[in-house]
Structures are given as C-alpha cells and as structure tokens.
Amino acid sequence: MNKAPAPLLSITRRLRSTPFSRKVAEAGIQAYTVYNRMLLPTVLKDVVSDCQHLKKNVQLWDVSCERQIAIEGKEAATLVQKITPRNLSNQRTDRCMYIPIVDDTGGMLNDPVCIKFSDTHYWISIADSDLLFWIKGIAVALKLDVKVYEPPIYPLAVQGPKSFAVMENIFGSEINKMPFFSAKFFKFKNESFLISRSGYSKQGGFEIYVQSDKKEGNIGEQLWDALMEAGKKFDIRAGGPNYIERVESGLLSYGNDMTSDNTPDECGLQHFCDETIFAECIGGTALKKRREDKFQQQIKSLSIDGGAVPACRDPWVITKEDKVVGQVSSAIWSPDFNTNVALAMIHQPYWQAGTTLTVHCPDGERQSTVCEKSFN
Amino acid sequence: MNKAPAPLLSITRRLRSTPFSRKVAEAGIQAYTVYNRMLLPTVLKDVVSDCQHLKKNVQLWDVSCERQIAIEGKEAATLVQKITPRNLSNQRTDRCMYIPIVDDTGGMLNDPVCIKFSDTHYWISIADSDLLFWIKGIAVALKLDVKVYEPPIYPLAVQGPKSFAVMENIFGSEINKMPFFSAKFFKFKNESFLISRSGYSKQGGFEIYVQSDKKEGNIGEQLWDALMEAGKKFDIRAGGPNYIERVESGLLSYGNDMTSDNTPDECGLQHFCDETIFAECIGGTALKKRREDKFQQQIKSLSIDGGAVPACRDPWVITKEDKVVGQVSSAIWSPDFNTNVALAMIHQPYWQAGTTLTVHCPDGERQSTVCEKSFN
Numbered sequence: 001m002n003k004a005p006a007p008l009l010s011i012t013r014r015l016r017s018t019p020f021s022r023k024v025a026e027a028g029i030q031a032y033t034v035y036n037r038m039l040l041p042t043v044l045k046d047v048v049s050d051c052q053h054l055k056k057n058v059q060l061w062d063v064s065c066e067r068q069i070a071i072e073g074k075e076a077a078t079l080v081q082k083i084t085p086r087n088l089s090n091q092r093t094d095r096c097m098y099i100p101i102v103d104d105t106g107g108m109l110n111d112p113v114c115i116k117f118s119d120t121h122y123w124i125s126i127a128d129s130d131l132l133f134w135i136k137g138i139a140v141a142l143k144l145d146v147k148v149y150e151p152p153i154y155p156l157a158v159q160g161p162k163s164f165a166v167m168e169n170i171f172g173s174e175i176n177k178m179p180f181f182s183a184k185f186f187k188f189k190n191e192s193f194l195i196s197r198s199g200y201s202k203q204g205g206f207e208i209y210v211q212s213d214k215k216e217g218n219i220g221e222q223l224w225d226a227l228m229e230a231g232k233k234f235d236i237r238a239g240g241p242n243y244i245e246r247v248e249s250g251l252l253s254y255g256n257d258m259t260s261d262n263t264p265d266e267c268g269l270q271h272f273c274d275e276t277i278f279a280e281c282i283g284g285t286a287l288k289k290r291r292e293d294k295f296q297q298q299i300k301s302l303s304i305d306g307g308a309v310p311a312c313r314d315p316w317v318i319t320k321e322d323k324v325v326g327q328v329s330s331a332i333w334s335p336d337f338n339t340n341v342a343l344a345m346i347h348q349p350y351w352q353a354g355t356t357l358t359v360h361c362p363d364g365e366r367q368s369t370v371c372e373k374s375f376n
Numbered sequence: 377m378n379k380a381p382a383p384l385l386s387i388t389r390r391l392r393s394t395p396f397s398r399k400v401a402e403a404g405i406q407a408y409t410v411y412n413r414m415l416l417p418t419v420l421k422d423v424v425s426d427c428q429h430l431k432k433n434v435q436l437w438d439v440s441c442e443r444q445i446a447i448e449g450k451e452a453a454t455l456v457q458k459i460t461p462r463n464l465s466n467q468r469t470d471r472c473m474y475i476p477i478v479d480d481t482g483g484m485l486n487d488p489v490c491i492k493f494s495d496t497h498y499w500i501s502i503a504d505s506d507l508l509f510w511i512k513g514i515a516v517a518l519k520l521d522v523k524v525y526e527p528p529i530y531p532l533a534v535q536g537p538k539s540f541a542v543m544e545n546i547f548g549s550e551i552n553k554m555p556f557f558s559a560k561f562f563k564f565k566n567e568s569f570l571i572s573r574s575g576y577s578k579q580g581g582f583e584i585y586v587q588s589d590k591k592e593g594n595i596g597e598q599l600w601d602a603l604m605e606a607g608k609k610f611d612i613r614a615g616g617p618n619y620i621e622r623v624e625s626g627l628l629s630y631g632n633d634m635t636s637d638n639t640p641d642e643c644g645l646q647h648f649c650d651e652t653i654f655a656e657c658i659g660g661t662a663l664k665k666r667r668e669d670k671f672q673q674q675i676k677s678l679s680i681d682g683g684a685v686p687a688c689r690d691p692w693v694i695t696k697e698d699k700v701v702g703q704v705s706s707a708i709w710s711p712d713f714n715t716n717v718a719l720a721m722i723h724q725p726y727w728q729a730g731t732t733l734t735v736h737c738p739d740g741e742r743q744s745t746v747c748e749k750s751f752n
Contacts, residue, residue, distance in 0.1 A: 008407035009385035010418040012619070013705055014504060014631030015409065017690050031384035033391065034410035037504065037631060042386040104516045109509065128390060128413065130506035133485065137513025140480045140658060214690065243388070255390030255413060282516060313387050314590065329389055 006031060015039055018064035018154050019212040019220030027238035035065035035128045041240035048335055051244040054203055055336075058162035058231050059239035060224060063200070063207065064154035069112075069124040069132050073146035077119045079139055084114075085264065085281050087274035091116050096181045096196050099124075100264040100272050101131060102283035106290050107260040108267065109134055111252070113198070115183055123209075125155065127254035138282070154212055154220060158227060159205035162234035167206055169230040170223075171195070175206070188223055200241045202249040202376045247330050247341045250301050250374025257299055257329045257343045263290050266297050266345065297326065297347045301371040302359070304340035308333035310362050317360040318344060318368070325350040328359055337375050346370065382407060391415055394440035394530050395588040395596030403614035411441035411504045417616035424711055427620040430579055431712075434538035434607050435615035436600060439576070439583065440530035445488075445500040445508050449522035453495045455515055460490075461640065461657050463650035467492050472557045472572050475500075476640040476648050477507060478659035482666050483636040484643065485510055487628070489574070491559055499585075501531065503630035514658070530588055530596060534603060535581035538610035543582055545606040546599075547571070551582070564599055576617045578625040578752045623706050623717045626677050626750025633675055633705045633719045639666050642721065643675050673702065673723045677747040678735070680716035684709035686738050693736040694720060694744070701726040704735055713751050722746065 009015075009032055016038040018024075024041050031043035041062055044050050053059065071079060081088050084099040091097055093116050101110045110131040115123045124131065136148040158167055167175045171186040175195065178184060183196040194209040212220035228236055252258055258267045264287070265273065275291075278284030315327035326346035334341045342359075350357060353372040358365050385391075385408055392414040394400075400417050407419035417438055420426050429435065447455060457464050460475040467473055469492050477486045488502040500507065512524040534543055543551045547562040551571065554560060559572040570585040588596035604612055628634055634643045640663070641649065651667075654660030691703035707718035718735075726733060729748040734741050 006384040006386065007405065008382040008419070010382065010407045010409045010619075011687065011689055012409070012629075012632050013689060013691060014629060029383065031386045033386045033388070034413075037410075043384070103512060130509050133506050133509035134513045136479060137510045138517040141514040141517035243386075253388075253390060256388050311387065313389060314393050315389060 020062040023224045038065035040065045051242045058160035061157040066155045068153040070151045071122045075144040085273040106283045106286035156208045157199045163205040166231040248375040302342040304368040309340045396438040399600045414441035416441045427618045434536035437533040442531045444529040446527045447498045451520040461649040482639045482659045482662035532584045533575045539581035542607040624751040678718040680744040685716045
C-alpha cells in the first residue's frame, strides 16, 4: 500500500463479486481496488513480499474484472474492424490480439485484447471502462446485424515462473506448447475452458476464461481448489496484479498511465495502428492528422532518486529547468532495482534515454532519469 | 460498514481524486466506495451515527463522482430525446429532469438527471456507468452535429435539515425560494455556480456544480471552507450518501437495485416513460413490447425481521412457499425504524403491501414483509 494510510472500502452489490470472491476472502486478501465496478484483489501480505513471491513462485489472481464483450452476428467482423485502428485482416482464431480502441478524436477509450472464434463471433477482454456501451451504441445506431453483450465469463490468471508446472498438472503437457499470446480450449472436469498464454505480469503465465455462476462449489471454485492443490509444492498463493512488478515491467494501466486524452502513438502503441485502415475505422482520420503533427509526448519508464516515494494518487509534474515537460502517472519503490520505478508521459525531446528531469513529488523535488526500456 | 470486516482500498490515479479530496481526507473520512472510477466518501464515523447526524444537522458530501456529460451543438436536443423514453418536449431550463436511459432491449444503462441550458446545450449528471461512451458512440455513428464530453465539473452536495440555513448564509435568501428539483446560477467569490435543490437523501438540501481544478486552494476548497465555517453552529461535518438513510428513503442505486436486466417500469420509473415518444427513442419499441407483456417484477421496500442483517454484497433470494419470487439488492439495520430495511425486486403478485415472504440471508432464513412505501 506504499506507506500511505489506506482507507476502507465499502462493498455493496454494485461493486460486483465474482465466482472466486469467497476463495479470495478465505485466502486473507487485505486490499482490493475496483475495476469495471468489480472487486480486484491487490494485496495479500504487502506489496513488496507479494512482488518477491510472484517473481519466484506462482500466484492465482481473480481477474474477473477483465470483463468480456461478446460480439456475435453477421456483421461482427465489420464492427470489430470499425472500432480499432489495428488491421485485423489477418487475425487468427488461435491468437490474442491487443487492439487499441479510440474515439473520433483518436483518444484512447480502452486497450483490450481481442479473441476471434470466427468471423461472426469475437470476445473483447477489456481494461477499466464500459467499452460495452461504446460498441453497443455504435452497433445500435448503425443498426448492424450483431448482438453485443457481456457473457458470464470470469478470467482467472495463473502467474509466476511456476505457473507452467501447475498448469501442466491440471491441463496436461499440451498447455506448455502454447506460444505467448496464443489461445486454445482445454478441459477440466469435462468442461471446456479457453486458456491464453498471457497475463498482467512479465513473470509468465496463463489466463483461464471461466464460465461460471457464483454459487458455492461452482466450477470456478473447483478449479481454484485444484490449482491451489497442484501448486502447494511451489508455495502457491492468492494474489493480484502487483503495483511494483507492473511498473518495473512497463505494463501500462488504462486510467493510470493513459486516458482518453492520449493517442495510441503517445502510449507506445503505434505499431498496433495501421494507416491502411484509417479510412474505415472510427478515429482514423483524427489519428492520421495527430500523427502528421508528429506526436509530442510519449510514455517512458523513469527511475526517481531518493528513498521510497509516497503513493502516486494524482500525476506529479515533471520539469526541466523550470519548464513543464511531462507528468508521472505511476511510481513506487522497487527493492530489486534499489530505486523508485515510474511510468511517465514525457514531452519531446526530453523523452530520450538518459535525460535527467525533476519530478515534483508531494514530499519535494527529486532527480530522475529517463530509461531506455522497462526494468523487467 | 454493516459489521462485516471491511477490506482496504488501494488508491491509484485510476480511482480519480476530486478538488475536495484533500478536505475529505483532512476531515477523517474512514471509508470510500468507487463510483464512476472516482472516490466517493461513505463513512465518517460509522454508518449509524452518520445517519443520525444527517437527519438532524447538515453534511458536506463530495459527490464529484456524479460526472457530467456535456452535449453541445445543433443536434443536441435531437440526441437527448433519442436516448431517453422520457418526453422532453416541455423541458424547462430551470428544472432538473430525471431521465431513464435504456438500450435497444429496454434495459437500463443509467438513471441520470438532465439539465437543459438551451436547445443546443445540456448537462447529464450520471449514475455509475460510462454513459458518455453510449451517448458518444451513438453521436459518432450517426455523425450528429454535437460535441459530447465530460467537463471539469465536480458536484458538492449540502444535505440535511440545516442545509437551508447554511446555504442562505453563503448564497443569500434567494436560494431558499428554489422549488425542489429546480436549478439556478448563484455567485460565490465572483464565480457562478449552478445550484440545484436536489441530492441523494430525503433530508433536504442542494447540489452545487463546482467547476474547478484540483490545485491546493482551488475554488472548490474555498467553497468547502466557507460552507464548513457557516455550518459550524449546526455541527456541520463531511459525509457521503448514507446506506441506512437511502434504503429507508427508497432511493434506488444503479448497479445495486437495478441493472441493465431491468426496465424502467420494473424500477418504478414508468411515469418517466412516455409511449408517445417510443417510436423515436432507442429502446422504445422494446419497452412497448415488454410493457404489453405486463411487467413481471417491481422494486419494493421491505422490512426484514430479526436482528441486524449481514452486509448485502450479493442479492439474497426471496421465496414464498419454496418458490423463488424475487431478490433483495440492498439491506441494513435501521435503528430509527427498529427493523432491517431493504430494497428488493419482487415478482407479481407477491409485491402487494403486507405480503409476507422468506428472505434467504447468508446467516439463515428470515421473515419479511412488503411495505406500502419507503420508510422515510
């Protein structure tokens, strides 16, 4: 919790529980965040020991808050291409695709992962915003022949270097032949689960798309228990996306490091935007124009000098010789790298690796340095 | 916090702070919920004493999370009428209007309040969902001549029986001539603030739409301090929507008591849906059809027997002679009414006042009775 006094969270039905919520509570989870109006576990013991455990062992994360948007129907492919500047013409059915979604100004609305089952059936696994409303609004307004809805799918992530052994124990050795960002169906207790080689850490692992209700003893709880049992010898524990590990790894968080003010280019996602389809996707024209102006800022990893920084709840101004040249959006002390690690949006030309900048933390000014790449 | 062990909330930039966040923290707020990805204070001392204070005194609530959607442009009026089944043909510029928003199936997406400045300028003050995405998606798809965006407006509520005296001290006696649900501009320190006679309690009060940045000493903090000073003699305190008071008052909460599964009719909002405009609004055809089938369930106030119920985090099944006839969505012990008060979606014909039903609480079955109307 980064040393700042942590307030309590009042939980009601509106902050939706998941098929795994009982298991997560039994595991002794101490803190949550709220993501897509759903509980997302953040801290089991403390952020530092959770991070060290993740890097050595294996953890089970209830990431049900990665809600799915199902798009089904004759015009599904047309709709999906319309909402992203990524070229989907060669999309395979056994691969996940990271697809930035932008509005008519080119500003990012979400950065989901898209899974294609066929030309008439897609899932979009979303970051923290009601992308369902955007996609459905467009589909309804254009009277497209599609059904857009949120299916009862709750992703469960198995993350960490020992995740491979644990998953093999449950799903067989085929699971470890999957390339990164591939997706395939596997059986557990005679039910089929889509599994992808993916996850919100750089420690390796999988995401299992669990279709379940929330009743006691549901298939999700059965899977949770089986994974926990298989992971015992690796000291498996419950967990959640770890703030230190994700900042070290340069994993962006929509709402933290990027908002609707930012283009994909600014977020380092330029390779996922293809000018040949700008004419047919929403926001393409705006993106082209903003690209012609050359983009003026970009997300970079930073190190920040001094002892542990306080919690970064609002962006911190970055200056160079008293001129504002950017802002820090995520920052925390990293014991492994013996420095504060951070993600920041930095104006050109100050984003060059090695540039020294001044970060205005709540507890005073600190020296910082732009990194060549992320820490992990 | 209803006696259940409360976990901690991990706060990052994604859970947005407000111009009042510093003041709220200084006031010693203990718990928050997250609403529209923004911090919403819920508990200052404890839910019971906060409730009793609200009913006698006056409280300042940071309800910045009631985000505004601004709709500006030539086709603004067309767009606003398109998204709601409420007839807006007689909408006045000095009145708030509660407008249910439904999707193409007639399911509720939000239950906001609409304020009209002119035929080309509206604000929509939203409940907890990204309604901006829905409205903007429709506007972009239909290429309407409008701009749809979230302006930097942060509502501050002054609630409780002493709110009238406090507001008069700051804004003059004109403020107390405002009828319920009217809206008008008032000055504070030479800046204009839209103020409405409204709020998420039945204890009386106002909502002030504060345009502000988040810098220390911002106009929002100045207004907060002035209100706190004026309210000293009435024992004013910081607070937030109170779970006991709102359930006693039958104030619905989107995400708790109603979701996209429900029509406005089911939520008791049938008077806000006008069949004469069903042909021109999204979801009108579906609503008409669902209405012809007669609606099968409706939200009602309930009393639940026995001592204090546990926290209602997932809906509780309601049965009558072993047949499922509904679910409780919100419930808490009310010291003032010496019973558990609840809101529940109940199937017909079991929604008649006086009907006794069985509620399946996590700690066992309880008798309950359907109420004629809300408690407050």
